[in-house]
Amino acid sequence: MNLSPDKQVLCFTGEISQNMDVSLANDLKEDGLFVVRSHGGYLGPAVALSDMIRDRHATVVVYDYCLSACASILLVASYQTYVLKGTLVAWHYPRSDELCTFVTAPRAGEPTKLQRGPCRAGGEYGYTYSPMLTEFFKTRAVNPPISFPPDSLYVRKIVRNMYAETAVFHNIMWTLHPRYYPILFKAKIVYEAYPESQNEVDSMVARLGLKTQVIYDW
Secondary structure (H helix, E strand, O other): OOOOOOEEEEEEEEEEEOOOOOHHHHOOOOOOOEEEEEEEOOOHHHHHHHHHHHHOOOOOEEEEEOOOOHHHHHOOOEEEEEOOOEEEEEOOOOOOOOOOEEEEEEOOOOOOOOEEOOOOOOOOOEEEEOOOHHHHHHHHHHHOOOOOOOOHHHHHHHHHHHHHHHOOOOEEEEEHHHHHHHHHOEEEEOOOOOOOOHHHHHHHHHHHOOOEEEEEEO
């Protein structure tokens, strides 16, 4: 994390570590810029940093990639966000099938189902629908509480079909079409250019060297 000499631009790149020091954001001037790229990480520091960015009415600028907690938290940190062309913004379900996304025990003659549900405490990266997240989305969501992480019916269908084929969870992520943002988030999020196809997303994944599949939400 670095702050420009005039304190108008705060830049952050890297993982949101569990004990990340976010105090430098205190020195960002009012109405400055918060420029970010991150693979994600822990929610607690992400929320703390987002609150500081919002308090300063900073504009968020996302470049290259914003994944996981970056997409869920930092993307909607303040009141306005610009996503630069060629940037991959993607979400994923929690890493445990006990959190938010889980498999129902099949009844006789019925297939196993993948479904959503209330998150429970725990998880390696702290993915919980905790009071912290409830409070966070209270000021960021249009109609809190919202599904966490946000997705679309199309994405859920694809994930459900993938599970039905192999009976295992996949290391997958997804984009979310900007048409959903106004009904989910209070922040005004502007894409310089949202990806136009699955092929474009696949190319971005390859360029970034990600070892995961990213579903294109059209």
